[in-house]
Structures are given as C-alpha cells and as structure tokens.
Amino acid sequence: MNVLAIGNSFSEDATRYLHGIARADGMYTEIVGAAIGGCSFEWHYRHMLGDHKEYMLFFNGAYTGFKTSLKEALLSREWDVVTIQQVSHLSFKKDTYQPYVSALAAYIRQYAPKAKLLLQQTWAYEEGTDRLHNIAGYQTGDAMLADIKKAYGEICDEVGFDGIIPSGEMFAELLKLGIPKVHRDTFHATLGLGRYALGLLWYRVLTGRSVENNSFCDFDEPISDEQIAIVKKYVDSVAL
Numbered sequence: 001m002n003v004l005a006i007g008n009s010f011s012e013d014a015t016r017y018l019h020g021i022a023r024a025d026g027m028y029t030e031i032v033g034a035a036i037g038g039c040s041f042e043w044h045y046r047h048m049l050g051d052h053k054e055y056m057l058f059f060n061g062a063y064t065g066f067k068t069s070l071k072e073a074l075l076s077r078e079w080d081v082v083t084i085q086q087v088s089h090l091s092f093k094k095d096t097y098q099p100y101v102s103a104l105a106a107y108i109r110q111y112a113p114k115a116k117l118l119l120q121q122t123w124a125y126e127e128g129t130d131r132l133h134n135i136a137g138y139q140t141g142d143a144m145l146a147d148i149k150k151a152y153g154e155i156c157d158e159v160g161f162d163g164i165i166p167s168g169e170m171f172a173e174l175l176k177l178g179i180p181k182v183h184r185d186t187f188h189a190t191l192g193l194g195r196y197a198l199g200l201l202w203y204r205v206l207t208g209r210s211v212e213n214n215s216f217c218d219f220d221e222p223i224s225d226e227q228i229a230i231v232k233k234y235v236d237s238v239a240l
Contacts, residue, residue, distance in 0.1 A: 013189040017199035019060035024216035033058030040087040045100035074111035085120040092147035123168035126183040192221030
C-alpha cells in the first residue's frame with residue numbers, strides 16, 4: 001500500500017509509526033510525507049500553483065533531507081491513498097478552507113486518479129493552555145473539537161472526499177478513557193503515545209484490520225502496556 005500524506009507537522013506526527021505498524025501486521029507499505037511546517041490549505045494552493053519545491057520529504061516515518069514539489073510527489077508512484085489537512089490554527093474556521101481545498105483536491109485527482117482522497121481531522125489544543133484559550137479562543141478542547149469536526153465534515157461532503165481519519169475525535173476520547181497526555185507542547189502529539197495512537201488509527205482506517213494483536217513497539221518515548229491496551233481497544237472500536 002502506497003500512502004502520500006500532504007500536510008505539515010501534524011501529518012508528520014500521524015505517519016511516524018505507520019510503516020512499522022503495518023510491517024508488524026505483515027503488510028509492506030511505502031508511507032511518504034510531503035510537509036511544510038504550519039502550512040495551511042491556502043499555502044498548499046499557492047505552492048501548487050507555483051510548483052514550488054518546498055516540501056520536506058519523509059519516507060516511512062523518517063526525514064530524507066530532500067525537498068519536493070506537490071507534482072513531483074504525486075507523480076513519484078501510483079498512490080493508493082493521498083491525505084491532506086488544514087493547519088491546526090485554522091482548522092475550526094471553515095471559511096479558510098475554500099476555494100483552496102477544492103482546487104487541491106482536483107489537482108490531486110488529476111495526478112493520482114486511482115488514489116482514495118482522505119482528510120486527516122486535526123485535534124484540539126491541550127486543556128488549560130494559553131494556546132487553547134488565547135490563541136484559538138476556546139474555553140475547552142471539546143468546544144474547539146466540535147468546530148473542527150463540523151468544518152471537516154461539511155468540507156468532506158462538499159468536495160467529495162472519500163473519508164475522514166478522525167484523529168481529533170480519537171485524542172478527545174483517549175483523554176476521557178484515562179490516557180493522561182496526548183500533547184507534547186500543547187498542540188503536537190506526544191512522541192510516544194500520541195504518535196502511536198495516530199499510527200494505529202490510520203492503519204485501522206486505511207486497511208480495516210484489527211490492531212488488537214499488533215506487535216509494533218519501536219517507540220521514541222516509552223508507553224506503558226496499560227496505555228497500549230487502552231489505545232488498541234479504542235482504535236478497534238472506531239466505526240469504518
């Protein structure tokens with residue numbers, strides 16, 4: 001399975017362990033990331049129009065040191081899945097998505113016509129933080145997530161995406177299930193559990209396979225067996 005994740009640091013978080021998770025389940029994947037830190041749909045659109053070679057290239061969760069353009073990335077393989085996402089600080093503002101996301105979707109479909117096109121739903125900022133209250137302007141993470149979920153759902157229907165990877169909803173539910181922390185700096189995913197949970201969720205959504213017996217354990221930060229069990233149980237409960 002070939003997956004291209006077009007995005008920013010949030011797509012980097014999501015795909016860090018995806019190749020290893022798939023390999024532990026007997027599936028070979030090529031997981032390629034084309035990322036620019038803090039890049040919004042508007043700036044992806046501008047880079048698309050200019051064919052700018054500004055995207056950091058990741059391969060199977062590791063930075064390659066090379067840069068690419070969107071067109072180069074899209075033409076480099078026959079993709080099974082291509083994902084895109086809005087930047088987190090605009091993810092709850094639907095009016096920032098268009099007309100850029102429609103143009104990006106059309107461009108992706110032009111150069112990767114056989115691929116499923118998915119949105120990665122971004123997540124709310126950490127509770128009680130300045131980033132949540134004063135930058136995003138929300139009192140609670142649930143309120144921020146509600147607007148993110150609404151924006152992604154409406155755009156998915158309007159543009160005709162093939163689906164949404166519900167990363168934001170997962171993080172909110174894991175916190176309610178007793179996972180103490182999913183953010184490492186108030187907004188990115190933790191290098192261990194946060195990125196691992198995202199990888200499991202992506203694998204579940206992309207393949208439909210259970211993650212219950214997945215043996216991947218090569219984490220950048222330790223994760224307890226209890227927390228691994230909580231994440232796996234939740235991910236397997238996600239409706240496909």
